[in-house]
Amino acid sequence: MNQPKNIMLLILCLLIGLILDVIWVKNNINRTTIDTIQDLDIAIDSHLNKIKTDLTRVDSNTIPCDKNNRKGLEKLNFDSPVIQEISYIENDIFLCSDRVRKSNIKIEDSHLKRFEKHNGYVIYRATSQRRGINALFFMVPTPSGWYRIMLDSRYIDYWIKQYTHRKQLAGCLGNAVDNLICLNSPSPVNDFIYKKQMRSEKYSYLLTVGYTKESLKNAFFMQFPYAAAIIIMLSIFTVLLINVSVNFRRSIKSDIQRGIRNKEFYAYYQPIVNSKNGHWIGAELLVRWLHPKHGVISPAEFIHTAESTGLINAITLHLLERAAYEKTQIQAENNNTYISINVTASMIINPRYVTELISIISKYPSLQHNVVFEFTERETFSSTELAELQLGMQRLREVGIKWALDDFGTGYAGLSTLQSLRFDILKIDRTFVASSVTDAVTHSILDNIAEMGHTLHCTMVAEGVETAEQAEYVDDLEIEASQGYFYAKPMPFDDYLNALSQPAPASRSEAVETNTTTEHQQAIK
Structure with a gap:
């Protein structure tokens, strides 16, 4: 093959290689996103399971707001890095917590509307009445009322960010009931270019994991130097192989023509x-x-x-x-x-x-x-x-x-x-x-x-x-x-x-x- 054809063939091979690399990156992104969201869901589900199980055990062995009950709640708080406070609510009244013996404060409507119409577990984000801080609340129902676990949203936000960032991803924890985005962050992430979502039917949360414009660009350019080297080598090898094949075919053709003569x-x-x-x-x-x-x-x-x-x-x-x-x-x-x-x-x-x-x-x-x-x-x-x-x-x-x-x-x-x-x-x-x-x-x-x-x-x-x-x-x-x-x-x-x-x-x-x-x-x- 002459030089112009070889150059055109090389360019074509490079373009095909680039397209295949984009497809590979897309498939890899999809696989990584699915694996990450599944692992994240298992971790969050496991953590909430532990809180619910420990809380159910305390509730079944004590009377809400008595000394033993509050002592058990205090131990749960002490043993968990993510729990900030555990409160007991009955008839829309905040009765006590692991730190407050008696309160009798009525729950604000902004909190009530998030859980009073639900019978199961509820996760929502709101400002704490007593502390005035933005927090993530996990509601666990009991036969007579609710236990409200105030979770450290900064800790959860940091943990999710670290877990997803190492794979060039972004993630957030949402409310599956009203589809609020990123309960773990006061600044919702709305710039996902590619994402996967997973809904927990048991604990009513919505996980979103995916790529932002910046993380997608980073994911592509991190692998590109290696991919480019492979694409260039394979393209050159393909051009050489085609040249050998064409020359061999021409050689056979010439040999056949000689054989006919x-x-x-x-x-x-x-x-x-x-x-x-x-x-x-x-x-x-x-x-x-x-x-x-x-x-x-x-x-x-x-x-x-x-x-x-x-x-x-x-x-x-x-x-x-x-x-x-x-x-x-x-x-x-x-x-x-x-x-x-x-x-x-x-x-x-x-x-x-x-x-x-x-x-x-x-x-x-x-x-x-x-x-x-x-x-x-x-x-x-x-x-x-x-x-x-x-x-x-x-x-x-x-x-x-x-x-x-x-x-x-x-x-x-x-x-x-x-x-x-x-x-x-x-x-x-x-x-x-x-x-x-x-x-x-x-x-x-x-x-x-x-x-x-x-x-x-x-x-x-x-x-x-x-x-x-x-x-x-x-x-x-x-x-x-x-x-x-x-x-x-x-x-x-x-x-x-x-x-x-x-x-x-x-x-x-x-x-x-x-x-x-x-x-x-x-x-x-």
């Missing part, structure tokens, strides 16, 4: 046999590359590049022309066998390429009969392309070509499409054959595929037959032909021709024995 591509032949008796009735031509440095290269290593660059078209033309000479020798041994060559639907849609195929076929009489072109059902095409495909197939039919659909059963071709394309042969995908013996569902699917093939009046070929059980099952379904390692592996043309010159086997088992002998001879070579 030097006619290095040739075919291995895999026999197609009669399912009943094992007689060889044809062969599929599978492309191989005889590389001058690397020897025989399988299609897996170059076919994808050849297809994506369009070089597969030239390779196919070369194989077809080479097959013309080889088929002449095949006819001398057995004039009833056919050869099958793989093409793509895109080739047949191209009128100019079809003309090139027809030119080669017309040039060689051996290609004008017993030649099959097959393309896979995995390829998809539009309704417009379907019409072009029909036209291309018909032009090739007129010069003697028959048609096969490979990987039948794995694609999306409906019955009407199959009828309109008028295939002569349907090749059942190996996945159905491989598991048909052991899997009941696949067994049923294979039955239906075979039945559809017979309905379309097509010759059926089962691919990937590898065991005797599969071979027997294929025969039972009246699938006329089979192809697979059980009968024969792909082999060089000379080996195929030699095997074809041998007497035809009398049975399927004899065909398998013949194939085993042929493979042994190949191994010796």
Whole structure:
């Protein structure tokens, strides 16, 4: 790749990295906020639980406002850093506290309206009548009245701020009854940009934890130097990797072009046999590359590049022309066998390429009969392309070509499409054959595929037959032909021709024995 493209690619990678970092920060913020608010809720709930439990124990063992009761309240106050005073209220009258023996002061309306209509626990913020200080009050009901615990709001405010600040968060404790914000702070926090809230049904408080504009900015920029370093390194690595991949692809492309010029591509032949008796009735031509440095290269290593660059078209033309000479020798041994060559639907849609195929076929009489072109059902095409495909197939039919659909059963071709394309042969995908013996569902699917093939009046070929059980099952379904390692592996043309010159086997088992002998001879070579 040239330098401007590399720069653009690097900028794109950096932008993608930045976007991913923002997404990561957002997810991390969400997770941190949830974890923090849950931990904070557990801590506050636990603290209020302790106050309520200790207060209930004192109340159950004493009479409100007697000496023992006030002594118990005083101990609770002394043992807790957050409690400033514990008062007892009955019939809207402040009767006593841990510090005041008798009072009989009526509770102000500003306090009464916060709890008199509630039966459960209430938390509210107000100014203390006696002390004149702003405080946080926790109301605990009893059968005859209320205990009012005055909490140190400064302590709670400091504690919540410290707990949330270490995670770049802000938090406040609110009243869940009237939704007052931040009871623990005289200055409500209203500038949350991102927040989570959790309501306590038991103690009637509302926790709010989240990020302000300032804390969100701090959270992002604290991680950004590390994220930026990672983004830059990954972006550079990605650009280098893409360059290596592009250069490698270009190298393979150039190598394939050289191989086409030097006619290095040739075919291995895999026999197609009669399912009943094992007689060889044809062969599929599978492309191989005889590389001058690397020897025989399988299609897996170059076919994808050849297809994506369009070089597969030239390779196919070369194989077809080479097959013309080889088929002449095949006819001398057995004039009833056919050869099958793989093409793509895109080739047949191209009128100019079809003309090139027809030119080669017309040039060689051996290609004008017993030649099959097959393309896979995995390829998809539009309704417009379907019409072009029909036209291309018909032009090739007129010069003697028959048609096969490979990987039948794995694609999306409906019955009407199959009828309109008028295939002569349907090749059942190996996945159905491989598991048909052991899997009941696949067994049923294979039955239906075979039945559809017979309905379309097509010759059926089962691919990937590898065991005797599969071979027997294929025969039972009246699938006329089979192809697979059980009968024969792909082999060089000379080996195929030699095997074809041998007497035809009398049975399927004899065909398998013949194939085993042929493979042994190949191994010796």
